[in-house]
Amino acid sequence: MKRFKLLFSFLKGSIGIYTLAIILCLMSVGISLLVPLIVRVVIDSVIGSEPFSESGFIAYLFRNRTGVLLKDILTFSFLGVAFVAISSIMEFIYIALIAIASQRAGKKMKDRMYKHIQRLDYEYHAKAEIGDLIQRCTTDIENSMLFLSEHFINILRVIFIMGITISLMLSLNVTMSFISMALVPFIFLYSVNFFKKAQKVFEEQEKTDAILSSVLQENLTGVRVVKAFARQEYEIDKFEIANRNLRERTMDIIKAMSQFWSASDGLSMLQIGVVLGVGSYFVVSGMFGIGMIIAFFTYVERIMWPVKQLGRLLAESGKTSVSLKRLQEILDTNPEVLDDSNYKPQLQGKIEFRNVSFTYPNGTEVLNNVSFVVEKGQSAAIIGPTGSGKTTLVHLLHRLYDNYTGTILVDDMDIRTISKRHLRENLSLILQEPFLFNKSVKDNISYAKEESNDDEIFNATETACIHNSINEFDKGYETLVGEGGVTLSGGQKQRIAIARTLICNNPVVIFDDSLSAVDTETDKVIRTNLKDGDVRPTSIIISHRVSTVRDADKIIVLERGVVTADGTHNEIKDQDNLYRRILNIQSEIEEEFHTKFA
């Protein structure tokens, strides 16, 4: 129930329109159901000679002011046409109103989901599957919207049609009503039972559809790997299997549905046959006129479709409930509060880790009593084997996780007292795998600072050593980089990502192995440009390359989450530590390279 409450909460602001639509829908149904009554009166009492014995609203419609039954067929024809016309106009209006209300609700729902997902913390995104999130934001929202735009109103409509029809039939003839309804409970139960079971077939079909989409998505995203290993045939086979499964499951649905429609149609025809047979007998025996059978025939026909539909609608509501549960799960996940503090001091860039230890929520112990200080404007390099905790260190500095022990300070202030948003806006991070949007080079760079002008963009690209390369591109700064930056080399991508960060002119810049695809000479120029710029930011450079870290004001060696050396190149190069071993290996390689190719 809570789930459906959530769904209806999106109608806020459109609830008036939605309610009016429901009222018009029910009125339209009610009016259309009066037409068989007119037919019956015309045949039996206007054309025929059966005494007119109706009372109440029906009598009011068919009698003149003096209480005598109208005998004018034209008036009845006009009445019939008018009822049908009014009912159709109401139907037109209610469908339009429902569409307006549900589209508005759908937009709100999508906006709210998107906003919420944007605000979920890093840990959530680290665990979540992208395909699953996309499915929730598309298929699950569509299922929910379908309930608002079709299923809910149809359930009310069907119940209303059944209620009115049954009472109209009962008001005409009780015996005939029971005969006309004899098979209705069986058809209803068959329909409910069928759609309950069919749910599994539908779910299977949806699953195979989702598998096909993810095969396609994975293939297109990893097209470079596929080509590099010449695995096209394997990928084609994989797609064919997924596609075949989808076709087979779809055929299962078609088969099941055809069985259902033929069986339920057969039962409906049987019910209509019973009405005609028994009704004819009653006419012949003089119990009532032909008009009565026509009225019952029309009502039975009208009631059959809703009875069969009710099972489907109830099953669809079950599907909506599952979709809403999946949406609720996301909305129930607490978003990260970026403005968790009003404290937004002007940051200078001194960074200190004081006895910091951290274990990921899954129990992986990563950092152990880490301590170091980087003064304002200094460059610090962090070097260490893969998995030693370098990126984790940066995650903590960005407050992606707060549940560590010890203290992390910026300008001698505990970062947990500073607003997360403010901290992240001031401590720029260039990721290990830079992601570029499918926009122009210029748009990608100004993404970090929308109001940036050309001079600022050029300054940043010059510091990142990419200005000249961009000018050589087909359309210079207006060149589209393709999805994820596929049209660029790894080094170009990294340098554009660096420029995007530098444009913010922040007091701290963190390079998370983001110079790895840049050649050593350009790497050096970028670092020198940073040092010699007007404002020298504090830089933290994570790298596996000695040539990148050796010029830093301080080098921090991290091994299995423990700082094993901390000092300048000269201070630590002769100590017995990992840095010396890496230095020796890389120097040997460099020497060998020079003797071979110099």
Ligand SMILES: Nc1ncnc2c1ncn2[C@@H]1O[C@H](COP(=O)(O)OP(=O)(O)OP(=O)(O)O)[C@@H](O)[C@H]1O
């Ligand atoms: N979100 C996470 N949840 C659980 N464990 C994680 C998570 N992220 C990283 N780890 C684990 O923490 C350890 C340190 O990872 P981290 O990415 O900090 O290493 P790194 O030194 O940056 O490695 P590399 O040089 O390869 O980038 C690894 O064992 C990794 O498996």
